[in-house]
Structure formats: C-alpha cells, structure tokens
Amino acid sequence: MIEISELTKRYGDKTAVDQLSFTVRPGRVTGFLGPNGAGKTTTLRMILGLDTPTGGTATVSGVPFRGHRRGLRHVGALLDAGHVHGGRTATAHLAALARSNGIPPRRVREVLDEVGLTDAARRRIGGFSLGMKQRLGIATALLGDPPVLLFDEPINGMDPEGVLWVRRLFRRLAAEGRTVFLSSHLMSEMENTADQLVVIGRGRLIAAEPLADFAARGTRLSVVAGSPRAVELAAVLAAAGASVEPRGPADAGRIAVTGLPADRIGALALEHRIQLTELTTQAASLEEAFMELTADSAEYLAGHRR
C-alpha cells in the first residue's frame, strides 16, 4: 500500500506537486495519469525518497521509503531505464544490486528469465535497445520480490509484443496481491491494464477512482448520421439545439451530432422527409474523457506555455 498525504513539492516559485493525497491499494493495477509536466515523476521520486517533499508525506507499507532497510525487498521501481551503467553486463548490474540489498544471487537468473533477457544476460547494457533497457529495468524492480512496484512510463520504447507481455505481467503481479502503480501520459496505455486510476494535472489531484467510473464520468455520447442531404439535415438538427460537425470529407454526407439522441434525430429527419443512410450512437473514448478532464491543466497547449 502507498499512502500520499498533502504531498507538495516546490522548485523555487514553481509548484510541481500541490497538496496531493491518494492511496494505492494492493491486489490491483493502479494507473497514474496526467499530461506532460503534471508532476508524476516528481511524485514517484518522493515516494522513493529520491526527492524531499516541501510538505506532506509519502509512505510505503506505512513507513517512509528511507525507513526501509534493503529497499529493493520492499519496493521495486523502474524510473529511468536509460540511467544504468552501460559498460556492465545485465548479469553484473543485477548481481551488484542483489548483493547490496541482501537478495539471494539466484534471483538474478530468475528475473532475467522472467523478462526475456536470458540470451542477452552477458551483453553490455550500453548496446541494449530502449525496449531491452525497459525489460532490464523491470527485472531490477522484480529482483527483491517486493510487495510494492512502481513503474514510470514502462511501455516507452516497447514493441507491440513487449506491450502485451508487460500488460500481462502487471496484471499477474497485482493478482499475486502486490501493489502495482504505473505512470503514463497516455490513457490508451491504461485502458487495457489498470483497474484503478489516479489522475493529476498541474500537480493537483483530478480523480482517484476505478477506471470504469472515470470512463462513465467523462463519457459524452455522440451520434453519427449519414444522408445524401447531410447539409440540410445538419441545419435541421442545429435548429433543434444540437451541435453538428462534418465527419470525414465534406462531400461524404456524414455528420457527427452531439446534444440529441439517435431517436430524436431519426424523428426530425422523417418530419423533414430527409433520407438517412446511417444512424450510429458512439461513446466518447476513454482517451477523450481523459483529455476533456485534463484540458485545463495541461502545462503546454499547442506549444504555448501556460
């Protein structure tokens, strides 16, 4: 379990993390989402005791991380996969960490096997691709068999097979009863992985709830209508209070309608004797819900600093 209470971090007059409070529970995968610069990495660094909070507390299993002797047995973390000594082999890197954390040496082979790096075990890390470095970072996090795992943007640089593998791994780790906390700035990465979400923007909490609740909160229904007389239909629907946008090329005869349900659109079309070729209700994607909720808190919008 990770407990964050009133956590704050200021750099000069910049507040990177602003009175953040939330709990990450064991037995599920919790996604930590926010646009670029929202404060995710800073929060993870404070949980790991790598940055000192300006205010508030972060505890892991009830204790600040620095209070845990032999840290890797309590918390496994992947923060910056590129931040490893390139001259060492994967085995040497993990063996050194195992020694300093009192972890049995056999774990090195086990975790290399787990992440699919057995064949690369004796190669120098400097020659690894980003995806391989991510796998090595995950192996490092797993080394101490810890109950709590943190991953910062773990899917970066992975190929599609790697993404599927890592998703299955996270779900298995959670099913084993561990606390699994993953950060990302992409909702699409969480959609098939996380049960629970913590969403932040500009250092502040926006939502902490099950993914399904978050999706329901942001969902706006829109209806796609097709007609050979789409321009006339659009005018009729706009007059009835809907907002209407062309869908695809202007001459394709398809419009996206929000603010009126499909049955009402059908009735209005009939009333005005406009033929319909399509009428489909669509739920906004989770990605759209996320963008809508965080729009006001994005630090950079279209290249302009806010």
Ligand SMILES: Nc1ncnc2c1ncn2[C@@H]1O[C@H](COP(=O)(O)OP(=O)(O)OP(=O)(O)O)[C@@H](O)[C@H]1O
């Ligand atoms: N050492 C530092 N000194 C000054 N400002 C910092 C420092 N570290 C982070 N910041 C600022 O704090 C804010 C939060 O940064 P952070 O890296 O935590 O965000 P993030 O959510 O992880 O973003 P990203 O998705 O881009 O990695 C940003 O505005 C960043 O510029």
